[in-house]
Amino acid sequence: MSVMKEKITIGLVEDQLLFRNGIHAILSGWEDLEVIYESGDGYSVIESLEKAEQIPDVMLVDLSLPSNGDKPYSGEQLTIDLAEYFPTVKVLILSAHQDEKFIARLIEIGAHGYLVKDSDPVEVYQAITTVYEKGAYINQMTLMAIQRNIGKRTQSILQPTSDLTSRELEVLGLVCQQYTAEEIGEKLFISVKTVNGHRANLLLKTGSRNVAGLVMYAIRNELVKF
Amino acid sequence: MSVMKEKITIGLVEDQLLFRNGIHAILSGWEDLEVIYESGDGYSVIESLEKAEQIPDVMLVDLSLPSNGDKPYSGEQLTIDLAEYFPTVKVLILSAHQDEKFIARLIEIGAHGYLVKDSDPVEVYQAITTVYEKGAYINQMTLMAIQRNIGKRTQSILQPTSDLTSRELEVLGLVCQQYTAEEIGEKLFISVKTVNGHRANLLLKTGSRNVAGLVMYAIRNELVKF
DNA sequence: TCTCAAACGGGTATAAATAACCATTGAATA
DNA sequence: TATTCAATGGTTATTTATACCCGTTTGAGA
Known part of the structure; x- marks a missing residue:
């Protein structure tokens, strides 16, 4: 620890x-910030941080990380894991959405701040320095979200997809593509009965009433392209 | 027109x-580029460009612009309008999606290039200079999308929502919330028959086969929150 | 070895959605 | 005024989806 002012590592x-490069470029405009780690997905973050020489002070985490193949690893999950493996790291969530449930949930599981993607760069800077110095950055929006959701059981935005088997995911994808159970059976070379079996499990596991719910679930969890 | 090398205006x-600031920051790294116009939505673009002293050479347009209130103005619509009002302006589409139908459609209506949002900044630079010099930037992905969709009737990604009446939109919203036709009838104080009538019109207008299609349509067009 | 879950197949119902048609009202508009 | 169209309600059938029930096989793991 030198006497001179140290940079906040990001x-x-x-x-x-x-987008990542853009943020990087923006943050580079501040001399007291330094981006020392980047990743395009959440899978390898914990692992690579454990090997890294230097752990960032602040992690900017995109809430909607892509599902890489079958096992999605969301920003939510990463927040949980970061809180467990690197409790000293401050987590700032970046999200396109401004949904109160999202916000409250993320704060609850260990995020130290929540920013929407159309924030002003200056706010991002302030969030980073504030979260570094004070340990948290709660702006007006976040505060209100927390207040209005105190006591409410916040639910995971991305329910653990591990609940769904690979076959179920396959069926779900085809359902979203407007195929009927019979067509799905033909495509997968299985009986309609089996397809309906999978579908029934999907309804159960996702807590849906019908296909509309399944499609919404699939999209919310980014299991299908749209 | 001076003899010295002019900057490409963006x-x-x-x-x-x-994200917008990020791109701006990235592009500022190249001396031969200059961002001279920015907008957060598509509504006022044409109007403000008509008043502007200088028209950009290249416009980077986000495909998924937000629907501001009731009348959405998509990147697709903006592309069409730019082609009409400013035919000399080169349009580069920025999109999070890599869907071939999207790509083919955009090129068809006048876009000069298509970039996904996880492109390398260098590619963005190349796209800008290429589209400026050659009039088009067609990369591997775009070319394949075009080739595979030649002859196919490309359909608008965002069909004019005006196609849907307010009542139909109402029904569509409830369908997405997993209500059955009967429940929707109760909610709206109309007969199940009428609901089914609306639903039939929705299927027709959106070109869907079933509810799954309706939900996908609604989400694609940002008619429902998710 | 035993157990469990996943994937598979089937039967029998009912509920719901979808596909055809048809007709009336009222509001907007050419 | 005549026309158009959204919104309404209807009939009749068929197709799908959904909800129960029943089972077997296989592989992973305790």
């Missing part, structure tokens, strides 16, 4: 390369 | 402020 976890 | 249309 980690970026954001799938869109262009 | 316009940015992107709703997420942070």
Whole structure:
């Protein structure tokens, strides 16, 4: 620890390369910030941080990380894992959404701040320095979200997809593509009965009433492209 | 027109402020580029460009612009309008999606190039210079999308929502919330038959086969929150 | 070895959605 | 005024989806 002012070290976890580079470029405009870690997905973050020489002071984490193949690893999950493995790291969530449930949930599981993606760069800077110095950055929006959701059981935005088997995911994808159970059976070379079996499990596991719910679930959890 | 090398002027249309600033910062790294116009939505672009002293050479347009209130103005619509009012302006689409239908459609209606948001900044630079010099930037992905969709009737990603009446939108919203036709009838104080009538019209207008299609349509067009 | 869950197949119902048609009202508009 | 169209309500059938029940096989793990 030298006497001179140290830079706040930043980690970026954001799938869109262009956006990530953009933030990087923006943050580089401040001399007291330094991006020392970047990742395009959440899978390897914990592992690579454990090997890293230096752990970032603040992690900017995109809430909607992509599902890489079958096992999605969301910003939510990463927040949980960071809180467990690197409790000293401050986590700032970046999200396109401004949903109160999202916000309250993320704060609850260990995020130290929540920023929407159309924030002003200056606010991002303030959030970073504040979260570094004070341990938390709670702006007006976040505070209200927390207040209004105190006592409410916040539920995971991304329910653990591990609940869904690979076959179920496959069926879910085809359901979203407007295929009927019979067509899905043909495509997967299984009986309609089996397809309906999977579908029934999907309804149960996702807590849906019908296909509409399944599609919404799939999209919320980014299991299908749209 | 002076003899010295002129800068390529850029316009940015992107709703997420942070992303927009990020691109701006990235592009500022090249001396031969200059961002001279920015907008967070598509509504006022044509109007404000008509008043502007200088028209950008290249416009970077986010495909998924937000629907401001009731009348959405998509990147697709902006592309069409730019082609009409400013035919000399080169339009580069920025999109989070890599869907071939999207790409083919955008090129068809006048876009000069298509970039996904996790492109490398260098590619963005190349796209800008190429589209400026050659009039088009077609990369591997775009080319394949075009080739595979030649002859196919490309359909608008965001069909004009005006196609849907307010009542139909109401029904669509409730369908997405997993209500059955009967429940929707109760909620809206109309007969199940009428609800089914609306639903049939919705299927027809959106070109869907079933509810799954309706939900996907609603989400694609940002008619429902998710 | 035993157990459990996943994937598979089937039967029998009912509920719901979808596909055809048809007709009336009222509001907007050419 | 005549026309159009959204919104309403209807009939009749068929197709799908959903909800119960029943089972077997297989592989992973305790």
